[in-house]
Amino acid sequence: MTAPHNTTLNTAPVHWADIGVNLTDKQFQDDRDQVLARARSAGVTWQLLTGTNVEESRQAIALASQHNDLFATAGLHPHSARFYSPALEKELRELLGQQRVKAAGEMGLDFNRDFSPRSDQEHAFEAQLALAVEHKLPVFLHERDAHERFAPILKAYRDHLVGAVVHCFTGSREALFDYLDLDCHIGITGWICDERRGKPLAELVHNIPDNRLLLETDAPYLLPRDLPEPPPKKRRNEPSFLPWIGKRVASLRGQDVARVAGMTSENARAMFR
Structure with a gap:
């Protein structure tokens, strides 16, 4: 595979935190080490x-255990909620106790x-929220077209959770607030x-308080459409593109890029301890 072009910012020694990477995906199986090297070179x-x-x-935990700068979540995505069972819950409970696990999830409603x-x-979501409370872990949340049910379920547990991040937010102004x-x-x-699709989010992002903002690539998905050069082969996203996302967010918020990098990195480390 041809190495992706350099779209990162090299004007300042800033550091970034990517709070959502699917690095165990098969799209990374042939060059995972190179992907990690590019990310670190880009300041991630x-x-x-x-x-x-x-x-x-399990795969995420195993990979994270090999690198000081990698950590993991453990959970069941709502797409697979039909498989939730007492046996699966027992396995999740064990995984959530692992040292490299810093959040419960990905969980939620789609x-x-x-x-x-x-x-x-809804059953799998509530069960995993309870597990997060039990393990004193923040939750990594997925919500798509389900705000009206998602919010009250989360609210019932929120006072007992140490933290929560709504991952890959693309919702409405009402949902954001x-x-x-x-x-x-x-x-x-x-x-x-x-x-096109991101315009409503671009108009909302300035409303997020500095101490509540986190950045993520969701790699290998959601490759930024506005990269200044031809997209990488197979349009695969990777964590080295996080600074490009950060640059866009900084511009929309009227903030310095280094400030956005610093505060989002600090937020990630504080959130996930």
């Missing part, structure tokens, strides 16, 4: 690897695709770099 010095089921969570029945999604009222962090991805 902290990454949280996303676990979306038991097996992927009423856009409905790959699992909505009743199963509801999540901020619930003291949630907000994860912003390359979606904001899409001049």
Whole structure:
């Protein structure tokens, strides 16, 4: 594979934290070490690897255990909620106790695709929120077209959770302020770099308080559409592009790039301890 072009910012020695990376995805199986090297060269010095089921969570933990700058989540994505069971919960409970695990999830509700029945999604979501409370871990949340059900479920547990981030936020103004009222962090991805689909988010991002803003690539997905050169092969996103997302966010918020890098990195380290 041809190495991706350099779209990062090299004008200052800033450090970035990517709080959502699917680094165990098969798209990285042939060059994972090179991907990590490019990320570090771009200033991405902290990454949280996303676990979306038991097996992927195990893989994320194993990979994170090999690198000082990698950490992991453990959870069951709402797409797979129909598989939640007492046996699976037992496995998740064990994984959440691992040292490299810094958040419970990815968990939540997805009423856009409905790959699992909505009743199963709600059951798995509540069960995993309870596990997060038990393990004193923040939660890594997924919500798509489900705000009206998602918010009250989260609210019922929020006072007992040590933290919460709404990952890959692309919702409405109402949803954003509801999540901020619930003291949630907000994860912003390359979606904001899409001049069409990302326009509503671009108009909202300035409303996120400095201490609630987090950045993520969701790599290998959500490649920023506005990269200044031809996109990488197969349009694969990777964590080395996080500074490009950060540049866009800084511009929309009227803030210095180094400030956005610093505060989002500090937020990530504080949130995920």
